[in-house]
Amino acid sequence: MTNSPPAEPTQPESTRPDPNTQPAQPASDAAPVIGVDVGGTLIKAAVVYADGQVGARAEEPTPPARDADTVLSAVVSVVAGLRERARSEEPPGDVAALGVAVPGIIDEQRGVAVVAANLGWRDTPVRALLSQATGLPVALGHDVRSACVAEWHLGAARGSGDALLVTLGTGIGAGVVSDGRLLVGGGYAGQLGHVVVDPGGARCTCGQYGCLATLASATAVVRRYAERTSGDTANADLTARDVAQLARTGDPVAAAVWGEAVTALADALATAVTVFGSELVVLGGGLALAGDQLVDPVRDRLLARLTFQRHPRVVRAAMGAESGVLGAALLGRAALLGRAALLDAVPAEPAR
Amino acid sequence: MTNSPPAEPTQPESTRPDPNTQPAQPASDAAPVIGVDVGGTLIKAAVVYADGQVGARAEEPTPPARDADTVLSAVVSVVAGLRERARSEEPPGDVAALGVAVPGIIDEQRGVAVVAANLGWRDTPVRALLSQATGLPVALGHDVRSACVAEWHLGAARGSGDALLVTLGTGIGAGVVSDGRLLVGGGYAGQLGHVVVDPGGARCTCGQYGCLATLASATAVVRRYAERTSGDTANADLTARDVAQLARTGDPVAAAVWGEAVTALADALATAVTVFGSELVVLGGGLALAGDQLVDPVRDRLLARLTFQRHPRVVRAAMGAESGVLGAALLGRAALLGRAALLDAVPAEPAR
CATH class of the missing domain: 3.30.420.40 (ATPase, nucleotide binding domain)
Known part of the structure; x- marks a missing residue:
C-alpha cells in the first residue's frame, strides 16, 4: 500500500515463505487482496490493491441464522465473487490473500473468534476454516482493531x-x-x-x-x-x-x-x-x-x-465507514507477506 | 540467571556485540552485573551473578541535595565499591554491566529520566552519564517497572x-x-x-x-x-x-x-x-x-x-523489597547481552 510502513518481519528470515520454492502460490507483493468486515447486519468486502486503491466492492446482509457455518459460507461466496471480478478487471489480478474482521473477543494471534457475541460464535477457528475453504493465506482481525489498523497505517494515527x-x-x-x-x-x-x-x-x-x-x-x-x-x-x-x-x-x-x-x-x-x-x-x-x-x-x-x-x-478519525474493510485488507496483505501479524509493525515515522 | 527466559534478541544478528572482535570488553554472559535502586531515601545496590545469586550488597542514604550530579556521583561511588568487592570475592568477578532503577517518568528505551519528581531531575540522560562515568554497558529502568521485571522473570508472574x-x-x-x-x-x-x-x-x-x-x-x-x-x-x-x-x-x-x-x-x-x-x-x-x-x-x-x-x-507478589535491585540487575544483564531492553523479552512459558 502506498502509505503502509515498511515490513517488519516477525518471523525469522529462514521460515518466511520463499516465492522461489512455492511457485504455485501467487505471492507477488503487488497482488490484490480482499478485505471483509463481518458485522451483525452486513457483510462488507472489497478488493484492495497494493497501492491502496480499492477495486470491486460487495455488500450483502449477514445471514439471519448467524451460525458460523452459514455466515462463513456467505463470506466464502462473497470472496469467490470478488476474486472473479478482480480477474476481469484491467489489468486482471489474482487475489492473493484474505483478511476478515469480526466483532467480539477475537484473538488475532491464534486466528480464533473466542466469542463473537452478535453472531453467537464461540472458539471458532475462523482463520483455519476460511483458509481451507478459499485456499488463500487468511488473517483474522477484530472489527474495531481492524478499523484501527487502517486509521493507524493510513489515517489520523499514522506514525x-x-x-x-x-x-x-x-x-x-x-x-x-x-x-x-x-x-x-x-x-x-x-x-x-x-x-x-x-x-x-x-x-x-x-x-x-x-x-x-x-x-x-x-x-x-x-x-x-x-x-x-x-x-x-x-x-x-x-x-x-x-x-x-x-x-x-x-x-x-x-x-x-x-x-x-x-x-x-x-x-x-x-x-x-x-x-x-x-x-x-x-x-x-x-x-x-x-x-x-x-x-x-x-x-x-x-x-x-x-x-x-x-x-x-x-x-x-480520518477514515470513514470503510475502515474495517481496509484494515482487514491490510491484515490480509500482512499474511501474504508472511508476517505473523501487521499488529506487530512499528510505524515508520515516530510522532514524537 | 537461573530463572530468566531465553534471550530474544531485538537487534539483528549482525549488530550484536561479538566478543571475538571486542577483546577489551568483559562481555562474558556469566559475568556479574550490578543492580542499583535509586529511591528518594536510599540508594540500594547489589552484585548479581548470572545464576541469579546475589553477592555483595550496599545501601546508603540518597544525598539530600538530590540534584542529578550529586546523586549520580553517589551511584558511581557505590558501583565502584561493589566492583572492588566483586573482584575480591571467590571466585573473583569483573562486573560487566550496570542497571539503575529510578522513580518518575522514565523512558527506558531512550535511557532518559524525563521527570524524576522526588529527585527533581528533568530530561536527565542517566544512561549516557553513567555509562561514561563507569565505562560499563548501562540500562536505565523505572523503579516500579524494574521491580516488575524481577517479578515477571523470577517471581509470581513468570511466564x-x-x-x-x-x-x-x-x-x-x-x-x-x-x-x-x-x-x-x-x-x-x-x-x-x-x-x-x-x-x-x-x-x-x-x-x-x-x-x-x-x-x-x-x-x-x-x-x-x-x-x-x-x-x-x-x-x-x-x-x-x-x-x-x-x-x-x-x-x-x-x-x-x-x-x-x-x-x-x-x-x-x-x-x-x-x-x-x-x-x-x-x-x-x-x-x-x-x-x-x-x-x-x-x-x-x-x-x-x-x-x-x-x-x-x-x-x-513473590519478591520482596530487593525486587527493584534485582530487576535493575536483570536490565543491566540485558544491556550486557546486547539487547535493546529486557522489556521486549517474551516469557518462555505462556501461562494460558
Whole structure:
C-alpha cells in the first residue's frame, strides 16, 4: 500500500515463505487482496490493491441464522465473487490473500473468534476454516482493531507509537497502540466501552452498571434523548449527529445528553491515558460525525483532568465507514507477506 | 540467571556485540552485573551473578541535595565499591554491566529520566552519564517497572504474557505486561495510582482529586486511619499492615479504612483489566504484606465487577523489597547481552 510502513518481519528470515520454492502460490507483493468486515447486519468486502486503491466492492446482509457455518459460507461466496471480478478487471489480478474482521473477543494471534457475541460464535477457528475453504493465506482481525489498523497505517494515527483509537458507534471499542504495537491481550484488550464511569448507573448490555457505553455510544446518546422526550415519534430515525445538532441549536435536553456523553468519554479517556501513556487520541464512529462539537469539549475536559500524565493530542478519525474493510485488507496483505501479524509493525515515522 | 527466559534478541544478528572482535570488553554472559535502586531515601545496590545469586550488597542514604550530579556521583561511588568487592570475592568477578532503577517518568528505551519528581531531575540522560562515568554497558529502568521485571522473570508472574503487577507503597504504580512485553509508553505507562476512583475526593499529590493513591496506597491507609483516630500519638509508627491487623481484630475504624482501600483498588483493577485484558494481577508493596487479607477481598470484588472480560488470577507478589535491585540487575544483564531492553523479552512459558 502506498502509505503502509515498511515490513517488519516477525518471523525469522529462514521460515518466511520463499516465492522461489512455492511457485504455485501467487505471492507477488503487488497482488490484490480482499478485505471483509463481518458485522451483525452486513457483510462488507472489497478488493484492495497494493497501492491502496480499492477495486470491486460487495455488500450483502449477514445471514439471519448467524451460525458460523452459514455466515462463513456467505463470506466464502462473497470472496469467490470478488476474486472473479478482480480477474476481469484491467489489468486482471489474482487475489492473493484474505483478511476478515469480526466483532467480539477475537484473538488475532491464534486466528480464533473466542466469542463473537452478535453472531453467537464461540472458539471458532475462523482463520483455519476460511483458509481451507478459499485456499488463500487468511488473517483474522477484530472489527474495531481492524478499523484501527487502517486509521493507524493510513489515517489520523499514522506514525504514532502510543495512540488510542476509539470507535463510538452501537457500542464503544478502542484499538490501543502502545510502544508501536497494537495490543491484543488474548483478544480482550481495548474494551473502553465497559469502563465504569457512572457506578450504579444504567444497566449495560454486558450486565454491569454505568459502563461508558451506556452514556457515550452513538446508540446511548439517541436512546437517552428519546427517553427524555418520550412520545415524540418523529424521532424514530434520529441519529447521534442529530442530537448534537439539536444541542447546538439550543435544545436543552439534547445539550444535557450531549454534555453527559462528553463528560463520561473524557473521564474514561483520562483513565486510559493514565495507564497507557497515550500521546494521541483518535475519535471515530457515529458520534464523531459531530466533528469539533465532540472533539473540542472532549479535549478540553480530558486535558483538565490530567496533571503529570502525557497530554495527548485529540483528533477526529480520518477514515470513514470503510475502515474495517481496509484494515482487514491490510491484515490480509500482512499474511501474504508472511508476517505473523501487521499488529506487530512499528510505524515508520515516530510522532514524537 | 537461573530463572530468566531465553534471550530474544531485538537487534539483528549482525549488530550484536561479538566478543571475538571486542577483546577489551568483559562481555562474558556469566559475568556479574550490578543492580542499583535509586529511591528518594536510599540508594540500594547489589552484585548479581548470572545464576541469579546475589553477592555483595550496599545501601546508603540518597544525598539530600538530590540534584542529578550529586546523586549520580553517589551511584558511581557505590558501583565502584561493589566492583572492588566483586573482584575480591571467590571466585573473583569483573562486573560487566550496570542497571539503575529510578522513580518518575522514565523512558527506558531512550535511557532518559524525563521527570524524576522526588529527585527533581528533568530530561536527565542517566544512561549516557553513567555509562561514561563507569565505562560499563548501562540500562536505565523505572523503579516500579524494574521491580516488575524481577517479578515477571523470577517471581509470581513468570511466564505470563498479559499481567498487571501492582506495587502498593508510598504511592501506587503498575508494571503492565501485554502480549509478552512490558509497556513503556514513553515512560508514562502504568500510572494506576492516578486513576480517579473517587471523583471530588481527597486531593492527591499529583494535583488531581480522588486518585486511587489517595485511598489504597500504604501511606493513604495509615494516614486515613490516623486522621480518624486523631490525638492518638501512639500511632506514629503505624504501618498499613498494622491497620490491616486492627481491622481483623474488630477495630471498626480500621475495618472501614481497609474496606475502602480494597473497594477502590478492586474498582481500579476492574478498569485496568477491561482495557488491558490481563490474565493475572500481582499485588506487591507495603499493603500486600497483609497477604490474604488484601488479596482475597480484592479478588472477590474484582471478579464481581467483571462480566465478559477476562477473569484474571489475583495473587501476592513473590519478591520482596530487593525486587527493584534485582530487576535493575536483570536490565543491566540485558544491556550486557546486547539487547535493546529486557522489556521486549517474551516469557518462555505462556501461562494460558
